Amino acid sequence: MNLILFYPEEMTLESNYVCLQGRRAEHIFNVHRAQVGDVLKAGVINGKIGEARVLNVTNDKIEFSFIPKNDPPEPSNVTLIIALQRPKTLKKVLQSAVSFGVKKFIFIESWKVEKSYWQSPLLEAEKLTEQIILGLEQGVDTVFPKIEFKRRFKPFVEDELSLMVNQKFNDKSIRAIIMHPGNYSKLTDFCYESNDLKFDENILIFGPEGGFTDYEVDKIVEAGCDICSLSTRILRTEYAVMTALGNFL
Amino acid sequence: MNLILFYPEEMTLESNYVCLQGRRAEHIFNVHRAQVGDVLKAGVINGKIGEARVLNVTNDKIEFSFIPKNDPPEPSNVTLIIALQRPKTLKKVLQSAVSFGVKKFIFIESWKVEKSYWQSPLLEAEKLTEQIILGLEQGVDTVFPKIEFKRRFKPFVEDELSLMVNQKFNDKSIRAIIMHPGNYSKLTDFCYESNDLKFDENILIFGPEGGFTDYEVDKIVEAGCDICSLSTRILRTEYAVMTALGNFL
Numbered sequence: 001m002n003l004i005l006f007y008p009e010e011m012t013l014e015s016n017y018v019c020l021q022g023r024r025a026e027h028i029f030n031v032h033r034a035q036v037g038d039v040l041k042a043g044v045i046n047g048k049i050g051e052a053r054v055l056n057v058t059n060d061k062i063e064f065s066f067i068p069k070n071d072p073p074e075p076s077n078v079t080l081i082i083a084l085q086r087p088k089t090l091k092k093v094l095q096s097a098v099s100f101g102v103k104k105f106i107f108i109e110s111w112k113v114e115k116s117y118w119q120s121p122l123l124e125a126e127k128l129t130e131q132i133i134l135g136l137e138q139g140v141d142t143v144f145p146k147i148e149f150k151r152r153f154k155p156f157v158e159d160e161l162s163l164m165v166n167q168k169f170n171d172k173s174i175r176a177i178i179m180h181p182g183n184y185s186k187l188t189d190f191c192y193e194s195n196d197l198k199f200d201e202n203i204l205i206f207g208p209e210g211g212f213t214d215y216e217v218d219k220i221v222e223a224g225c226d227i228c229s230l231s232t233r234i235l236r237t238e239y240a241v242m243t244a245l246g247n248f249l
Numbered sequence: 250m251n252l253i254l255f256y257p258e259e260m261t262l263e264s265n266y267v268c269l270q271g272r273r274a275e276h277i278f279n280v281h282r283a284q285v286g287d288v289l290k291a292g293v294i295n296g297k298i299g300e301a302r303v304l305n306v307t308n309d310k311i312e313f314s315f316i317p318k319n320d321p322p323e324p325s326n327v328t329l330i331i332a333l334q335r336p337k338t339l340k341k342v343l344q345s346a347v348s349f350g351v352k353k354f355i356f357i358e359s360w361k362v363e364k365s366y367w368q369s370p371l372l373e374a375e376k377l378t379e380q381i382i383l384g385l386e387q388g389v390d391t392v393f394p395k396i397e398f399k400r401r402f403k404p405f406v407e408d409e410l411s412l413m414v415n416q417k418f419n420d421k422s423i424r425a426i427i428m429h430p431g432n433y434s435k436l437t438d439f440c441y442e443s444n445d446l447k448f449d450e451n452i453l454i455f456g457p458e459g460g461f462t463d464y465e466v467d468k469i470v471e472a473g474c475d476i477c478s479l480s481t482r483i484l485r486t487e488y489a490v491m492t493a494l495g496n497f498l
Contacts (some may be wrong), residue, residue, distance in 0.1 A: 002483050073481045096488045100480065107256040139482035188498040192441065231349065231498060232322045233388035234251050235491075239345045244486045246495025249480060 076101035083208035084109035092238035098135025112210035165224035176203035253291040307388035325350035332359035332457035341482035349385025414473035425452035
């Protein structure tokens with residue numbers, strides 16, 4: 001926990017007094033070993049980052065006064081579109097990409113996505129929020145990402161994705177790339193070549209564990225996306241995503 | 250397991266017959282649900298990748314004949330030098346970077362490395378081998394990486410690292426970069442700028458959880474390394490490493 005994250009409603013507005021119980025208090029007491037008078041890094045969800053001056057701390061409760069200082073860091077200019085993953089992988093993808101600063105996720109249906117994944121309790125708002133908070137605490141950021149789920153592949157790609165790729169919001173340049181194993185330009189080379197025209201927004205698209213079908217790849221390319229490969233090797237999804245994000249620091 | 254990996258001595262030389270027991274058999278039986286006659290991807294450690302034709306398979310034993318086909322994929326041109334991590338993180342770093350194709354790791358001492366990490370059973374050859382095999386199975390590769398441990402920071406950096414950076418083996422160009430949080434060029438920009446002269450070999454250096462000390466950073470830069478930052482955010486080591494590797498696809 002590199003940042004103590006709390007909701008605005010957990011702070012009294014007059015005195016900036018915050019009292020937290022449970023996981024956060026326990027972590028600060030046992031891992032940070034914080035003591036009265038210590039100054040820790042804290043942040044209000046969707047708000048400022050600043051200093052927490054510890055007033056009182058025990059195993060199950062921490063009280064501090066919060067002094068807001070800085071804006072949260074710049075968001076990443078990458079939107080991730082990922083075929084829905086098994087819950088264990090979804091957790092890792094969310095935590096790691098949120099810690100990197102990704103602010104928009106779209107999880108989509110694909111032929112090789114196991115149907116049961118759509119029933120996972122992890123997809124409930126509360127469970128997603130837990131993963132997001134862990135990612136923000138790690139990455140020292142306060143701003144919640146938007147997460148959408150699209151259970152119908154064809155309408156999403158034909159209608160929504162092609163709109164996302166082709167329309168320019170506020171004159172922003174947008175590029176979308178599907179990452180697919182095969183004899184394509186490597187993402188790094190592709191980015192080098194187009195370095196003269198860096199894009200304001202980038203959309204990266206990843207398939208399910210078994211990969212997109214040929215039909216799905218064709219559909220995504222038809223919607224206006226470029227196609228690149230990451231490696232001749234097969235990487236776990238969470239590592240493939242971070243490897244790709246590394247080209248958009 | 251995207252590849253069934255076995256030692257040369259597990260195969261009879263005359264008939265290319267292989268019999269495996271334990272973890273691999275169990276996985277192939279329960280997860281792959283392989284049946285007699287199936288053809289699976291297999292590889293000999295430090296040798297060829299090819300086809301395993303299943304002769305017999307049960308919960309605890311698989312027998313197949315192996316037909317070698319292709320060489321393993323090209324190795325990554327990145328050497329990783331990383332301050333020793335806590336065992337849980339070390340496992341993840343090894344598995345993920347091995348699956349990416351990294352063939353040389355040097356784990357080093359640093360002021361903020363907890364002394365107990367050097368006593369971890371994970372540092373024993375047998376335990377390291379387990380992690381390496383998991384990484385190779387994931388990445389569909391057969392070639393074992395070299396792993397070294399350097400328990401004395403100063404002699405390593407002053408003598409060995411500066412030699413690695415400054416001497417050119419077989420006329421290969423070598424560049425070393427220390428990844429350090431701060432107001433430095435981002436790795437991606439740095440790589441873009443030096444794109445005209447791509448290097449044959451790259452050395453990437455990562456600090457411990459709490460970061461290198463200023464003294465350590467100075468020493469590493471004195472040894473001839475450039476300095477770059479990955480992000481204003483703090484990433485878990487395994488994700489930071491993959492993010493950096495993404496610039497060297």
